[in-house]
Amino acid sequence: MTDTTPTDLTNADLLGLAPVIPVVVLEDEDAAVPLARALVEGGLPAIEVTLRTPAALPAITRIAAEVPDAIVGAGTVVRPEDAERSAAAGARFLVSPGCTPRLQAAMVATGLPFLPGVATASEAVALLEGGITAMKFFPAEAAGGRAYLKALGGPLPDARFCPTGGVTPGNAADYLALPNVGCVGGSWLTPGDAVRAGDWDRIRALAADAAALGKG
Ligand SMILES: O=C(O)C(=O)C[C@H](O)[C@H](O)COP(=O)(O)O
Numbered sequence: 001m002t003d004t005t006p007t008d009l010t011n012a013d014l015l016g017l018a019p020v021i022p023v024v025v026l027e028d029e030d031a032a033v034p035l036a037r038a039l040v041e042g043g044l045p046a047i048e049v050t051l052r053t054p055a056a057l058p059a060i061t062r063i064a065a066e067v068p069d070a071i072v073g074a075g076t077v078v079r080p081e082d083a084e085r086s087a088a089a090g091a092r093f094l095v096s097p098g099c100t101p102r103l104q105a106a107m108v109a110t111g112l113p114f115l116p117g118v119a120t121a122s123e124a125v126a127l128l129e130g131g132i133t134a135m136k137f138f139p140a141e142a143a144g145g146r147a148y149l150k151a152l153g154g155p156l157p158d159a160r161f162c163p164t165g166g167v168t169p170g171n172a173a174d175y176l177a178l179p180n181v182g183c184v185g186g187s188w189l190t191p192g193d194a195v196r197a198g199d200w201d202r203i204r205a206l207a208a209d210a211a212a213l214g215k216g
Contacts, residue, residue: 010113011113011133012134013113014073014093014113014115014134014182014183015115015183018043018046018211019210019211019213020044020185020210020211020213021046021047021048021073021162021164022187022190023186024047024049024050024075024189024190025053026053026059026195027196028196029059029062031195032049032059035203036072037070038201038204039070039189039203039204042206042211043207043212044207044211045069045071046071047070047071047072047073048074048185049063049072049091051077051086057074058089063090064092065090071093072090073086074086078103080103080105083103083110083114084109087110092112093115094113095115095185096114096116097136098116098117099118099127103116104116104127116132116136117138118136118138119137119139124159127159128159133159133160134160134182136161136163136164136185139165140164140166142165142166143165145163145166145171146174149161149175153178159180160181161181161182162182163175164184164185167185167186167188168186169188169210172184172210172213173213176213176214183215189203191206
């Protein structure tokens with residue numbers, strides 16, 4: 001785990017916070033704090049709460065206020081206003097599944113570190129032109145998986161990735177072994193049935209297994 005404060009995190013730092021960034025879909029904001037505590041206790045401090053549910057922004061606010069060891073970010077940032085609202089809610093980083101110049105400008109304007117999503121060499125080159133070297137690779141498995149990322153490493157050695165989408169406990173270590181992968185993202189840490197049941201022990205154990213993956 002990197003010892004950083006909210007103000008000094010860079011985009012590149014986001015790839016080094018933990019081997020896995022849990023991608024969380026929350027239906028109930030009351031689950032946010034115990035869920036975040038379980039993930040942090042398991043060893044995964046960086047948490048991406050996706051803006052797919054009405055509970056997401058209040059959940060981000062509560063985690064930011066009540067779980068000081070968590071580094072909570074917003075995922076599924078797809079519109080400029082998503083970036084602004086996430087920052088206002090207390091998000092400490094932003095993640096988008098894809099990127100456009102307009103969305104990129106909105107994320108930059110928040111002052112928060114962010115991981116813009118890419119799935120092709122051209123998209124990665126466009127970000128590199130703007131000095132952005134840390135990216136989400138999405139949807140990782142469907143877009144070509146480990147072989148695709150390995151191939152990008154030849155011509156684009158400066159680009160580093162957080163593959164997300166189809167990453168599992170079975171393939172995470174293979175991704176993490178690549179030199180251009182800093183961490184992976186995935187939803188497997190917080191299964192819907194465990195969240196609904198408040199089974200924080202199970203989530204803590206899943207997080208601990210993921211944290212033990214280390215960086216390849
Ligand atoms: O919501 C977003 O911003 C996304 O980009 C999608 C998520 O990263 C994936 O849905 C996680 O993928 P799984 O681990 O396969 O469930």
